[in-house]
Amino acid sequence: MDTSANVYFFIVPVVVFGPLFLWIFYTFGIKELIKIPEEMRRKRRRDVQAAADFQAERLRKRGTEAVGLVRGPNTTAFGFFMQGLTFLWFATLIGFFASSPPYLYADPGAGLIKLSLSHAGQRRLSCSKKSAAELAKLEPNMRARQSCPRERWPVYIELELDNHKLFARSAKPAGLSRDGPSSFYQKFSVATGKHRLTLRLRDTDTSGFGFVTTRDLEILSGQVIAVQFNAAKGGFRVSVPTLNEEQS
Amino acid sequence: MTLIMLNAIQYPIRRLFEGLEVGFDGPFGPVWNPLRQLGTLAFFFFWVAAVSGIYVFIFFDTSVSGAYPSIEQLTHQQWFAGGIMRSLHRYSSDAMVICMGLHGLREFSRDRYRGARWFTWFTGIPLIWLLLISGISGYWLVWDELAQYVAINSMEWLDWLGIFGHSVAENFLTRGSLDDRFFSLLVFMHIFAPLFLLFAMWIHILRVNRAKSNPPRGLAIGSFIMLLALSIAYPAVSHPPADLGRVPSTLYPDWFFMALYPLFDAAGAGTLWALVMGGSLLLCVLPWLPPLRRNPAPEVYLEQCNGCTRCFEDCPYSAITMQPRTDGRPFEQEAVVNSDLCTACGICVGACPMSTPFRREGELQTGIDLPSLSLNTLYKKINQGIELTKNTPPEGQARLLLIGCDHGTDVNGFAGSGVGTVSLPCIGMLPPSFLDYLLSGDRMDGVMLTGCAQCDCHHRLGIEWTEQRLAGMRDPYLRKRVPRNRLHVHWAAANQGSALGHQLKTFQNRLQDLAATDSREAK
Amino acid sequence: MNDPQEPAHIQWRKAFETGDPAIDHEHREMISRINGFLISLNTEPETDLLVHQLGDIYALITAHFALEEKHMRDQGYKAYAVHKQDHEKLLDDLRDLMDDLEQAAFTKIRETIGHRISHWFIHHFSTHDARWHCRPMDGQ
Numbered sequence: 001m002d003t004s005a006n007v008y009f010f011i012v013p014v015v016v017f018g019p020l021f022l023w024i025f026y027t028f029g030i031k032e033l034i035k036i037p038e039e040m041r042r043k044r045r046r047d048v049q050a051a052a053d054f055q056a057e058r059l060r061k062r063g064t065e066a067v068g069l070v071r072g073p074n075t076t077a078f079g080f081f082m083q084g085l086t087f088l089w090f091a092t093l094i095g096f097f098a099s100s101p102p103y104l105y106a107d108p109g110a111g112l113i114k115l116s117l118s119h120a121g122q123r124r125l126s127c128s129k130k131s132a133a134e135l136a137k138l139e140p141n142m143r144a145r146q147s148c149p150r151e152r153w154p155v156y157i158e159l160e161l162d163n164h165k166l167f168a169r170s171a172k173p174a175g176l177s178r179d180g181p182s183s184f185y186q187k188f189s190v191a192t193g194k195h196r197l198t199l200r201l202r203d204t205d206t207s208g209f210g211f212v213t214t215r216d217l218e219i220l221s222g223q224v225i226a227v228q229f230n231a232a233k234g235g236f237r238v239s240v241p242t243l244n245e246e247q248s
Numbered sequence: 249m250t251l252i253m254l255n256a257i258q259y260p261i262r263r264l265f266e267g268l269e270v271g272f273d274g275p276f277g278p279v280w281n282p283l284r285q286l287g288t289l290a291f292f293f294f295w296v297a298a299v300s301g302i303y304v305f306i307f308f309d310t311s312v313s314g315a316y317p318s319i320e321q322l323t324h325q326q327w328f329a330g331g332i333m334r335s336l337h338r339y340s341s342d343a344m345v346i347c348m349g350l351h352g353l354r355e356f357s358r359d360r361y362r363g364a365r366w367f368t369w370f371t372g373i374p375l376i377w378l379l380l381i382s383g384i385s386g387y388w389l390v391w392d393e394l395a396q397y398v399a400i401n402s403m404e405w406l407d408w409l410g411i412f413g414h415s416v417a418e419n420f421l422t423r424g425s426l427d428d429r430f431f432s433l434l435v436f437m438h439i440f441a442p443l444f445l446l447f448a449m450w451i452h453i454l455r456v457n458r459a460k461s462n463p464p465r466g467l468a469i470g471s472f473i474m475l476l477a478l479s480i481a482y483p484a485v486s487h488p489p490a491d492l493g494r495v496p497s498t499l500y501p502d503w504f505f506m507a508l509y510p511l512f513d514a515a516g517a518g519t520l521w522a523l524v525m526g527g528s529l530l531l532c533v534l535p536w537l538p539p540l541r542r543n544p545a546p547e548v549y550l551e552q553c554n555g556c557t558r559c560f561e562d563c564p565y566s567a568i569t570m571q572p573r574t575d576g577r578p579f580e581q582e583a584v585v586n587s588d589l590c591t592a593c594g595i596c597v598g599a600c601p602m603s604t605p606f607r608r609e610g611e612l613q614t615g616i617d618l619p620s621l622s623l624n625t626l627y628k629k630i631n632q633g634i635e636l637t638k639n640t641p642p643e644g645q646a647r648l649l650l651i652g653c654d655h656g657t658d659v660n661g662f663a664g665s666g667v668g669t670v671s672l673p674c675i676g677m678l679p680p681s682f683l684d685y686l687l688s689g690d691r692m693d694g695v696m697l698t699g700c701a702q703c704d705c706h707h708r709l710g711i712e713w714t715e716q717r718l719a720g721m722r723d724p725y726l727r728k729r730v731p732r733n734r735l736h737v738h739w740a741a742a743n744q745g746s747a748l749g750h751q752l753k754t755f756q757n758r759l760q761d762l763a764a765t766d767s768r769e770a771k
Numbered sequence: 772m773n774d775p776q777e778p779a780h781i782q783w784r785k786a787f788e789t790g791d792p793a794i795d796h797e798h799r800e801m802i803s804r805i806n807g808f809l810i811s812l813n814t815e816p817e818t819d820l821l822v823h824q825l826g827d828i829y830a831l832i833t834a835h836f837a838l839e840e841k842h843m844r845d846q847g848y849k850a851y852a853v854h855k856q857d858h859e860k861l862l863d864d865l866r867d868l869m870d871d872l873e874q875a876a877f878t879k880i881r882e883t884i885g886h887r888i889s890h891w892f893i894h895h896f897s898t899h900d901a902r903w904h905c906r907p908m909d910g911q
Binding site: 552554580607609681723728 | 826
Binding site: 007093099112 | 272273274275276277278279280282306307309318338339342343346397404407414415417418421422423464466467470471473474475477478481482484491492493494495496497498499500501502503504510513697702715716718719721726732735736737738739751
């Protein structure tokens with residue numbers, strides 16, 4: 001994107017319409033709010049002047065006649081030098097901790113498998129028709145022909161890397177009526193190199209797995225392999241981003 | 249029991265601050281001492297961050313793909329302006345974190361968060377989180393590796409709550425999953441959080457009477473030059489650009505904002521939530537742990553009060569209001585004390601014109617009086633001090649009364665050898681007529697006043713009011729007839745006892761010389 | 772006003788009325804206390820009672836002056852500084868008087884004390900206070 005054109009795109013309207021806007025704002029509103037009565041303005045000026053005079057007087061008379069050894073700000077050359085040193089120390093503190101010490105987050109010799117999926121299990125009970133007797137018992141506005149219970153089965157997932165089970169867990173459906181999707185979010189740090197990834201998902205109560213995917217991967221250093229799931233699109237989806245040679 | 253524990257924690261921190269403050273008083277002078285201006289400095293750094301942030305935002309591209317290149321261009325191609333602004337933005341916000349942390353610690357160590365001050369403390373705790381959120385959301389916008397790390401960790405942490413319906417960390421799963429719309433949400437947060445922070449800062453100082461939110465000009469200029477020099481010498485740069493297909497290995501975090509993230513990595517979301525919520529809850533209820541035994545608020549005696557408003561003008565906590573008369577006397581107003589805002593400092597007693605020590609029919613009474621240290625009791629203590637000095641000194645030594653406060657140097661340690669001592673909750677409680685009383689007749693050779701260090705009155709305005717009353721600038725004036733050469737003032741912090749002792753000795757010697765001169769002239 | 776040995780009592784005059792009920796109330800109270808003091812001066816001199824009465828008068832006058840000054844400031848009275856100076860001087864004089872009494876220099880001041888008090892009280896009334904109350908908004 002052409003950044004310079006971008007800048008004018010914002011600056012020109014601000015410069016053109018800004019003063020107009022502000023003038024309208026001021027004339028029709030802000031002026032009354034921020035205008036201070038002359039009397040108050042004069043009093044304020046007198047108070048500020050009196051306070052400044054008092055401070056000056058106090059410093060002039062310091063150490064004598066009932067005024068303590070009060071000090072004003074240190075404006076000597078040596079004072080500024082010492083202030084500079086203090087500020088230097090403070091600046092070093094800020095500058096250092098703003099980007100140090102470094103933090104080793106991930107092992108450079110490892111990659112990451114991220115499992116993130118949300119899938120609704122099958123309904124536990126199928127829809128059934130209501131008999132005439134049952135319908136008669138209900139209120140007239142509640143007489144739906146079919147009764148479809150909402151509850152779903154929990155979803156069970158297994159993740160194997162090179163025949164070694166990294167993850168085998170079941171997730172309950174979300175929601176108070178247990179009718180929402182079941183969610184998984186998990187990260188696995190894996191060594192670089194060739195691996196076989198096997199994924200299995202079961203979303204009913206029958207044994208066996210409704211969705212199984214196997215994939216051979218070559219995991220590079222720092223690579224993030226994302227595992228998602230979409231039943232409509234065939235099941236598991238493993239995204240392997242390409243990394244340039246320099247990056248891995 | 250809890251009080252002892254609390255004091256045990258507060259005491260070393262307070263001593264540390266006192267030592268540092270006295271140390272900084274030298275190069276900066278008390279008026280510019282940054283350790284006494286931590287709150288105002290935090291405000292100042294906020295404004296620096298706001299202005300520099302607006303500048304940087306003008307050039308910022310809010311799309312996912314354009315964010316990083318726009319910041320890079322600003323930092324490197326416009327290094328003389330934009331780059332400096334960016335660095336200023338980063339370092340001023342870091343400085344604000346430091347000032348805020350020190351400020352909270354200092355006020356905690358001085359016990360200035362309980363009783364009437366609970367509101368200020370309570371509204372200060374959200375400021376911590378708002379500032380951290382403001383800073384962290386700002387780092388997201390750069391969309392470099394550090395931003396990626398911080399964003400993903402933050403989203404995973406939020407996901408633990410399970411309140412968003414679906415996982416927000418999913419937005420960062422693959423290269424294509426972060427869209428411009430979600431990124432705009434992050435941009436919005438970085439604009440909204442600091443605005444909300446400013447609003448919360450305003451609320452934080454709402455109940456503070458005569459609150460200062462601007463540091464002294466010299467200090468502000470010096471701090472700004474410091475940030476500018478740091479920005480030029482060590483400009484802020486970005487990490488390599490974010491890539492959701494890669495996990496960043498080595499990071500250089502801004503520890504002022506990101507100190508909790510490694511803890512998240514090590515201990516998990518649940519632990520971090522417990523720590524954050526538990527810690528915040530503890531901080532929020534701190535004003536009530538342990539229950540504060542408060543000195544009772546002053547009482548107004550309407551038979552002595554004519555509504556002259558001097559106590560109202562002087563109260564540092566706005567705890568006194570003037571209201572229409574209720575006792576039928578022909579005066580317009582009467583003073584009314586709001587005990588929720590009052591800290592029993594006694595400055596109102598010092599301001600009341602009826603607070604005079606000259607004997608009257610019956611006990612001394614005044615318009616507004618502290619139950620814990622009534623005017624009558626103060627009068628008795630002063631007289632006890634006088635008696636003490638009459639009994640102790642060797643021949644020729646001057647007799648003087650040292651009047652101090654409970655928060656500066658402990659004056660009671662100086663009693664004896666011609667010196668009597670009285671300690672008040674605040675030196676501003678001393679009515680100037682008492683000085684007139686002490687220095688007339690043959691009661692005392694001299695009076696020395698002390699309190700907290702300059703610019704550091706525990707009750708905010710005691711030193712200022714006392715100085716102005718002595719100088720004849722603030723009612724009640726110290727009478728002109730009172731000999732100023734027999735009055736000495738020295739402000740000293742709690743850890744400056746030796747300096748105070750030295751001043752005391754010098755003053756006593758000066759009084760002796762004065763007495764000698766007087767007696768020679770009399771002859 | 773007649774016998775130099777006997778200090779005169781102050782009688783409340785219509786001219787003392789300022790129109791402000793609070794100020795008038797305090798003026799009346801001050802006059803009654805001062806008159807009480809003058810009576811004690813005649814009947815029981817050289818006792819602690821005089822010292823106490825002066826202490827009460829001092830406190831009352833200080834509070835009264837504080838209220839007057841507040842009113843003057845609120846009204847933006849132009850001659851405020853001059854009027855306040857007179858208040859301070861009166862209080863200084865009163866303090867001198869009190870000290871003399873404390874140090875039992877009673878004989879020194881007995882003749883003059885009554886006159887001094889009633890004199891400067893009335894003087895202050897007829898000059899500064901009159902100026903203020905008759906013409907509240909200008910400084911002429």
